[in-house]
Amino acid sequence: MKSLEELRALRDKMKSQTDNRSVAGKDETVIKVGMATCGIAAGARPVLDALLDEADKRQLHNVSISQTGCIGLCRLEPIVEVFKDGQKYTYILMTPEKARKVIVDHVVNGNVCSEYLIGENS
Amino acid sequence: MRELALNILDIAENSLSAGAKLVQVRVEADFAADTMRISVRDDGRGMSAEMLARVTDPFTTTRTTRKVGMGIPLFKYSAESAGGSFHIESEEGVGTYVYAEYRIGHVDRMPLGDFGGVALQLVTMNPQTDFCIVARADEAEGVLDTREIKEILGEDIPLSAPEVRAFLKEYIQENLMDIFGGRL
Numbered sequence: 001m002k003s004l005e006e007l008r009a010l011r012d013k014m015k016s017q018t019d020n021r022s023v024a025g026k027d028e029t030v031i032k033v034g035m036a037t038c039g040i041a042a043g044a045r046p047v048l049d050a051l052l053d054e055a056d057k058r059q060l061h062n063v064s065i066s067q068t069g070c071i072g073l074c075r076l077e078p079i080v081e082v083f084k085d086g087q088k089y090t091y092i093l094m095t096p097e098k099a100r101k102v103i104v105d106h107v108v109n110g111n112v113c114s115e116y117l118i119g120e121n122s
Numbered sequence: 123m124r125e126l127a128l129n130i131l132d133i134a135e136n137s138l139s140a141g142a143k144l145v146q147v148r149v150e151a152d153f154a155a156d157t158m159r160i161s162v163r164d165d166g167r168g169m170s171a172e173m174l175a176r177v178t179d180p181f182t183t184t185r186t187t188r189k190v191g192m193g194i195p196l197f198k199y200s201a202e203s204a205g206g207s208f209h210i211e212s213e214e215g216v217g218t219y220v221y222a223e224y225r226i227g228h229v230d231r232m233p234l235g236d237f238g239g240v241a242l243q244l245v246t247m248n249p250q251t252d253f254c255i256v257a258r259a260d261e262a263e264g265v266l267d268t269r270e271i272k273e274i275l276g277e278d279i280p281l282s283a284p285e286v287r288a289f290l291k292e293y294i295q296e297n298l299m300d301i302f303g304g305r306l
Binding site: 001002003004006007008010011014015035036037038040041045048049052056066067069 | 132135193236240243276278279292300
């Protein structure tokens with residue numbers, strides 16, 4: 001079983017590596033997931049997990065993923081907001097599969113997943 | 123809500139909104155007595171006696187944009203519909219303590235669900251707050267305290283670093299499996 005001793009070893013290993021994560025500049029993409037009662041009940045947690053997992057798998061260092069409160073459109077939860085290139089994109093009724101697609105198509109390749117955007121669906 | 127773990131996340135989010143510096147979450151099971159208890163204690167801003175009296179009413183909320191707040195009522199319902207009970211104590215400027223008790227074998231008790239995932243999310247996504255998360259079943263106990271982890275990591279490595287997150291994910295799951303063994 002894992003112990004906190006291993007965490008100590010991990011820290012020493014990380015310290016010895018040069019960290020290029022902190023150099024994220026102004027091209028940083030910010031992703032927010034609504035995590036209030038409405039979002040949680042609608043399945044925001046698996047969506048957040050999928051976003052983190054996909055970003056980690058692709059080693060995306062210029063992406064910051066965080067959670068926020070109720071965005072105000074409870075019936076369209078889970079909602080994911082992507083702030084990229086000075087624009088805000090609101091993705092609604094998200095699932096883990098859609099979330100992975102947003103990371104791949106939009107965040108990595110710059111093609112907005114317009115079929116999930118609020119303007120197309122509400 | 124289909125999992126008790128999601129209720130825990132929701133209640134802990136209230137603690138974060140209340141500006142808590144330390145949030146203590148406990149899930150304790152006594153299999154011999156067929157009871158389990160979930161509690162969340164914070165040192166946030168707390169609430170007035172008047173607010174406390176109304177807080178289990180779904181038409182009470184601190185939000186200003188609407189009049190509905192479902193988090194506490196749903197948590198209360200999860201316990202009371204499963205032969206359990208719900209309690210809340212709060213004092214302004216001191217903090218809030220919420221706990222619910224369940225009959226483990228009750229047919230309507232929701233499964234605990236992905237408590238490990240919720241614990242991971244709480245500790246990695248909220249760097250400004252400390253968490254002490256305890257899981258206990260009979261004699262087996264596991265404690266995850268972010269103050270201890272931050273001390274090990276030092277100042278320049280955040281809990282949200284992917285390597286740390288990956289470690290914590292396995293660490294939490296292994297310990298939970300050891301303690302609860304999927305029985306909840």
